[in-house]
Amino acid sequence: MGLIVQKFGGTSVGNIEKIKHIATRVIEEAAQGNEVVVVVSAMGKTTDELVRMANEISNTPSKREMDMLLSTGEQVTISILTMALLEKGYEAVSFTGWQAGIQAESIHGNARILDIDTNRVCEQLSAGKIVVVAGFQGVDTSGEIMTLGRGGSDTTAVALAAALKAKRCDIYTDVTGVYTTDPRFVKSARKLQSISYDEMLELANLGAGVLHPRAVEFAKNYGIPLVVRSSIEQEQGTIIEEEVTMEENLIVRGIAFEDSITRVSIFGLTGRLTSLSTIFTTLARQHLNVDIIIQSITDTGTTNLTFSIKTKDVREVLNVLESNKKELQFERIETESELAKVSIVGSGMVSNPGVAAEMFAILADAGIQVKMVSTSEIKVSTVIPDKDMVQAVETLHVQFQLDERMVVKA
Amino acid sequence: MGLIVQKFGGTSVGNIEKIKHIATRVIEEAAQGNEVVVVVSAMGKTTDELVRMANEISNTPSKREMDMLLSTGEQVTISILTMALLEKGYEAVSFTGWQAGIQAESIHGNARILDIDTNRVCEQLSAGKIVVVAGFQGVDTSGEIMTLGRGGSDTTAVALAAALKAKRCDIYTDVTGVYTTDPRFVKSARKLQSISYDEMLELANLGAGVLHPRAVEFAKNYGIPLVVRSSIEQEQGTIIEEEVTMEENLIVRGIAFEDSITRVSIFGLTGRLTSLSTIFTTLARQHLNVDIIIQSITDTGTTNLTFSIKTKDVREVLNVLESNKKELQFERIETESELAKVSIVGSGMVSNPGVAAEMFAILADAGIQVKMVSTSEIKVSTVIPDKDMVQAVETLHVQFQLDERMVVKA
Numbered sequence: 001m002g003l004i005v006q007k008f009g010g011t012s013v014g015n016i017e018k019i020k021h022i023a024t025r026v027i028e029e030a031a032q033g034n035e036v037v038v039v040v041s042a043m044g045k046t047t048d049e050l051v052r053m054a055n056e057i058s059n060t061p062s063k064r065e066m067d068m069l070l071s072t073g074e075q076v077t078i079s080i081l082t083m084a085l086l087e088k089g090y091e092a093v094s095f096t097g098w099q100a101g102i103q104a105e106s107i108h109g110n111a112r113i114l115d116i117d118t119n120r121v122c123e124q125l126s127a128g129k130i131v132v133v134a135g136f137q138g139v140d141t142s143g144e145i146m147t148l149g150r151g152g153s154d155t156t157a158v159a160l161a162a163a164l165k166a167k168r169c170d171i172y173t174d175v176t177g178v179y180t181t182d183p184r185f186v187k188s189a190r191k192l193q194s195i196s197y198d199e200m201l202e203l204a205n206l207g208a209g210v211l212h213p214r215a216v217e218f219a220k221n222y223g224i225p226l227v228v229r230s231s232i233e234q235e236q237g238t239i240i241e242e243e244v245t246m247e248e249n250l251i252v253r254g255i256a257f258e259d260s261i262t263r264v265s266i267f268g269l270t271g272r273l274t275s276l277s278t279i280f281t282t283l284a285r286q287h288l289n290v291d292i293i294i295q296s297i298t299d300t301g302t303t304n305l306t307f308s309i310k311t312k313d314v315r316e317v318l319n320v321l322e323s324n325k326k327e328l329q330f331e332r333i334e335t336e337s338e339l340a341k342v343s344i345v346g347s348g349m350v351s352n353p354g355v356a357a358e359m360f361a362i363l364a365d366a367g368i369q370v371k372m373v374s375t376s377e378i379k380v381s382t383v384i385p386d387k388d389m390v391q392a393v394e395t396l397h398v399q400f401q402l403d404e405r406m407v408v409k410a
Numbered sequence: 411m412g413l414i415v416q417k418f419g420g421t422s423v424g425n426i427e428k429i430k431h432i433a434t435r436v437i438e439e440a441a442q443g444n445e446v447v448v449v450v451s452a453m454g455k456t457t458d459e460l461v462r463m464a465n466e467i468s469n470t471p472s473k474r475e476m477d478m479l480l481s482t483g484e485q486v487t488i489s490i491l492t493m494a495l496l497e498k499g500y501e502a503v504s505f506t507g508w509q510a511g512i513q514a515e516s517i518h519g520n521a522r523i524l525d526i527d528t529n530r531v532c533e534q535l536s537a538g539k540i541v542v543v544a545g546f547q548g549v550d551t552s553g554e555i556m557t558l559g560r561g562g563s564d565t566t567a568v569a570l571a572a573a574l575k576a577k578r579c580d581i582y583t584d585v586t587g588v589y590t591t592d593p594r595f596v597k598s599a600r601k602l603q604s605i606s607y608d609e610m611l612e613l614a615n616l617g618a619g620v621l622h623p624r625a626v627e628f629a630k631n632y633g634i635p636l637v638v639r640s641s642i643e644q645e646q647g648t649i650i651e652e653e654v655t656m657e658e659n660l661i662v663r664g665i666a667f668e669d670s671i672t673r674v675s676i677f678g679l680t681g682r683l684t685s686l687s688t689i690f691t692t693l694a695r696q697h698l699n700v701d702i703i704i705q706s707i708t709d710t711g712t713t714n715l716t717f718s719i720k721t722k723d724v725r726e727v728l729n730v731l732e733s734n735k736k737e738l739q740f741e742r743i744e745t746e747s748e749l750a751k752v753s754i755v756g757s758g759m760v761s762n763p764g765v766a767a768e769m770f771a772i773l774a775d776a777g778i779q780v781k782m783v784s785t786s787e788i789k790v791s792t793v794i795p796d797k798d799m800v801q802a803v804e805t806l807h808v809q810f811q812l813d814e815r816m817v818v819k820a
Binding site (some may be wrong): 019050064066079080083086120 | 426429430460464471472476482489497508532555
């Protein structure tokens with residue numbers, strides 16, 4: 001018994017039939033005597049369709065009006081799901097973001113949740129109702145509708161779980177849990193029973209794509225156990241929490257990877273140090289994400305700078321660099337594409353300093369050249385040739401014994 | 411200069427192209443230095459589509475959740491129209507019902523507007539913006555979304571005009587104005603330059619269908635001049651106001667008509683008088699509208715009762731009567747279908763007592779049998795055979811000289 005928050009994403013609520021199915025998943029929890037709050041996204045392609053309509057009017061539609069437009073998507077889903085619950089004989093009520101008391105920053109299209117006034121939700125839970133809340137949206141202090149940006153519905157669910165002191169927040173998705181690595185590429189990838197917030201954060205940031213990093217951070221800050229599980233399959237998912245059981249306490253818990261990476265090297269920098277911050281600030285402002293950064297001083301006193309970017313951003317990055325050439329005072333730029341990033345993640349690394357060295361040895365044994373390296377307390381990232389990516393992941397997966405545990409079954 | 415409220419209905423905002431066109435109509439008023447508030451309905455078939463989705467879930471979807479669902483329709487339109495205005499270089503902002511301060515009764519699906527808190531709208535008007543408001547919706551004191559029922563967007567527009575002390579409320583529609591009679595049936599029907607609230611109310615109630623009666627009543631109570639005009643054609647529409655100019659002060663200003671009427675006669679009623687009120691209350695509760703009612707006492711002391719109903723309601727009405735037969739204590743029921751109602755409307759009748767007699771004479775000369783009659787201060791309604799309806803309207807239109815005025819052009 002307790003309060004559970006469930007979140008169903010866009011593909012889980014893709015059509016009326018799927019919504020009817022979701023209703024049964026909601027009722028399963030309610031029938032066990034739990035109080036249930038459900039957070040849903042817009043149905044399937046609804047958001048794309050609304051964006052298409054806006055683009056027929058303008059190439060640069062007002063962000064405020066986009067929020068007004070897009071927030072209707074979740075409002076449709078909450079009413080349809082609530083009707084489905086009522087039809088099955090369960091008391092239920094839907095709330096938009098503003099009705100659910102979700103107070104957000106005044107940043108259209110990318111607001112963060114600031115606070116939640118849970119009065120209305122609590123009142124309905126006390127009355128024995130399932131409460132269905134629109135994800136992805138909130139309202140600012142002037143009563144303006146704000147959307148939360150990508151992964152916003154995950155954040156809504158976790159924030160509601162925190163505000164309502166839920167015992168668990170279940171994120172229903174189209175995968176059955178968090179895997180040691182991407183099972184589409186590595187056959188022996190297996191589902192993890194549990195993973196820590198920090199490990200999940202590293203994996204999420206590395207593009208594992210199951211959960212939005214902001215939602216994981218929120219859960220970590222408020223100590224809400226998160227479960228990633230399938231909206232279709234009944235099997236048990238992966239629990240994300242602070243303390244991960246010893247049985248699962250592998251040194252390396254997951255391997256993330258990403259292709260289409262380009263290395264950019266700037267040679268013979270003689271500009272002032274402030275020009276470095278200028279360049280990264282400028283790139284950030286253009287939403288050009290720079291990942292691994294390596295700086296080295298040469299014998300002649302000039303600086304060489306290397307960083308990795310997404311290959312699709314190469315042209316824009318080079319434009320920004322060239323237009324700042326005068327201030328930066330560099331000799332030449334070199335780029336290398338067809339690279340990939342492969343990272344191992346695991347909180348066990350903190351107390352095992354040899355893990356990075358072991359990774360390099362494994363890659364060297366496989367004849368894979370490491371072009372760049374970056375390490376954090378629970379992660380080692382390497383940049384290697386694109387063509388070697390899958391082999392690297394498979395080899396690391398075996399060598400770090402990620403394939404040896406039994407697959408966790410419900 | 412002044413404040414103008416414009417209302418565009420579902421067909422006027424049927425698709426993106428139409429919304430772009432509407433934007434030019436809005437800008438025409440703004441460019442003349444007027445403050446403009448625009449009220450819009452859901453786009454074309456949106457409401458039907460949402461209702462269809464709800465019906466896939468339930469045959470009797472929750473009224474609360476229907477309001478939640480349907481209110482998204484207008485929210486889409488306001489954002490798209492506002493984007494179109496911004497794209498054309500005009501400052502504009504959209505508001506949902508709750509954002510526009512439209513406070514409604516707690517009656518899902520059929521709420522009336524109770525009050526409007528115009529602060530937010532006024533603030534944006536003062537900032538020089540065109541304000542676009544979602545029609546058909548409001549919010550009750552608990553923050554529940556309510557829809558206003560049929561004609562709700564007209565009412566939103568008129569209520570906003572009243573609350574903002576607008577100089578005029580323009581109702582854009584797919585007809586160019588209010589006509590002396592239905593031009594689809596009577597070729598010589600002509601557009602009226604002006605008509606009084608009361609005349610319009612009689613015509614609206616009689617099924618002229620241009621404006622919702624509730625909106626006309628609201629305009630009358632607050633003295634807001636209403637203009638009915640085309641969203642496509644540029645020509646001048648019909649103004650509805652308290653004092654109609656002498657030039658247009660015809661005794662009969664319009665002829666309304668409606669087919670598929672059935673007469674129901676109950677003979678030999680001996681029940682108590684309360685049974686009469688019981689029967690009409692019961693019919694009303696079943697949403698069975700009874701129109702003209704005639705009661706007569708016979709020589710033998712029993713009562714005969716005759717009333718008109720829509721032919722589609724005959725079976726239900728008879729069921730209600732039969733199931734109350736014991737209490738009503740009547741001898742027999744007789745029905746006559748294939749009837750029509752033809753009414754003449756004009757405020758000039760108040761001071762011209764001979765108009766009803768003139769109408770009967772005209773119909774008698776044309777060989778048309780009058781089955782039932784009902785009169786009010788500004789209206790005379792007759793029930794005649796269905797087959798004679800168009801001829802009756804045409805003859806009355808000529809005899810009351812409704813075809814003689816010049817057609818009003820812009």
